[in-house]
Amino acid sequence: MKSATELAAEQAAFWNGPGGKMWLASYERIERTVTPFGEPALAAAAAQPGERVLDIGCGTGGTTAMLARAVAPQGQVLAVDISETLVTAARAQNIANATFAVGDAATQPFEAASFDLVFSRFGVMFFGDPVAAFKNLRRALKPTGRLVFVCWRTPQENPWGLVPMRAAAPHLPPFERPGPEDPGQYSFGDRARVERILKEAGFGAPSLRPLDLPIRLGKDMAETLDSIGRFGPLARLFAEAVPAQIEKAKAAVAAALKPYETGDGVALPGACWLVSANQH
Ligand SMILES: C[S@@+](CC[C@H](N)C(=O)[O-])C[C@H]1O[C@@H](n2cnc3c(N)ncnc32)[C@H](O)[C@@H]1O
Numbered sequence: 084m085k086s087a088t089e090l091a092a093e094q095a096a097f098w099n100g101p102g103g104k105m106w107l108a109s110y111e112r113i114e115r116t117v118t119p120f121g122e123p124a125l126a127a128a129a130a131q132p133g134e135r136v137l138d139i140g141c142g143t144g145g146t147t148a149m150l151a152r153a154v155a156p157q158g159q160v161l162a163v164d165i166s167e168t169l170v171t172a173a174r175a176q177n178i179a180n181a182t183f184a185v186g187d188a189a190t191q192p193f194e195a196a197s198f199d200l201v202f203s204r205f206g207v208m209f210f211g212d213p214v215a216a217f218k219n220l221r222r223a224l225k226p227t228g229r230l231v232f233v234c235w236r237t238p239q240e241n242p243w244g245l246v247p248m249r250a251a252a253p254h255l256p257p258f259e260r261p262g263p264e265d266p267g268q269y270s271f272g273d274r275a276r277v278e279r280i281l282k283e284a285g286f287g288a289p290s291l292r293p294l295d296l297p298i299r300l301g302k303d304m305a306e307t308l309d310s311i312g313r314f315g316p317l318a319r320l321f322a323e324a325v326p327a328q329i330e331k332a333k334a335a336v337a338a339a340l341k342p343y344e345t346g347d348g349v350a351l352p353g354a355c356w357l358v359s360a361n362q363h
Contacts, residue, residue: 090211099240144173189216217284
């Protein structure tokens with residue numbers, strides 16, 4: 084079994100390497116996909132003028148910009164991401180009341196009891212030791228502070244990810260599947276696990292609200308196949324495969340996604356938790 088340090092190092096290497104590059108190359112498409120999940124989370128967070136906010140795993144800073152607007156003119160956002168590639172892109176927005184930092188949010192020495200809100204859109208599922216990481220985030224919150232984040236539920240509840248993966252996998256080189264306690268996209272899918280992590284980190288009783296929305300993978304099958312080859316778990320596997328395997332995998336994905344073609348593109352169900360908790 085890998086140690087928390089090894090797991091954290093793997094995540095840092097991924098997001099500073101192929102993960103960050105792929106995210107950046109597709110970020111406009113990704114932003115369109117994740118915005119409908121981020122909006123209810125931002126509404127639940129209800130950042131107020133003058134507040135100090137921490138945006139965890141901010142990526143290219145889409146939510147940072149929205150949080151900065153909500154707390155302006157006097158409030159401030161500190162946005163942290165482990166990927167220098169993505170933070171560099173985020174900084175280019177030149178947001179007057181936001182500061183961006185490259186760092187591991189799990190261990191970053193944030194000023195204690197200084198934030199009103201810790202927020203994240205899909206940025207908290209990658210910690211090697213999630214309890215220690217959430218303890219660190221809780222320490223940064225004022226006693227009256229709140230935590231709000233959105234994360235994916237299980238793969239089975241997210242056919243937009245599972246259907247292409249199941250269809251493609253038999254045609255691709257074998258790969259290691261993450262264990263239930265390993266960091267990754269779906270690592271916060273299990274309600275009981277999220278509740279346990281937050282409780283052990285010292286937060287007050289968390290609320291987990293399901294958020295179910297369709298995910299449009301592309302405007303048609305061609306765009307969908309292009310998109311899955313450029314970003315996400317399948318793109319990672321394609322990087323290890325030879326062209327003949329990729330061709331077979333893409334044909335299998337097209338067949339599996341056929342039932343999900345609509346007049347408005349290829350769309351499948353997506354499922355998240357909208358999680359909120361008070362500092363104590
Ligand atoms: C799925 S992306 C979400 C990005 C952004 N929040 C958004 O919604 O567009 C996950 C982000 O978390 C970042 N990340 C992963 N582990 C991290 C850590 N330990 N500390 C800070 N950021 C981390 C990645 O670099 C990546 O930008």
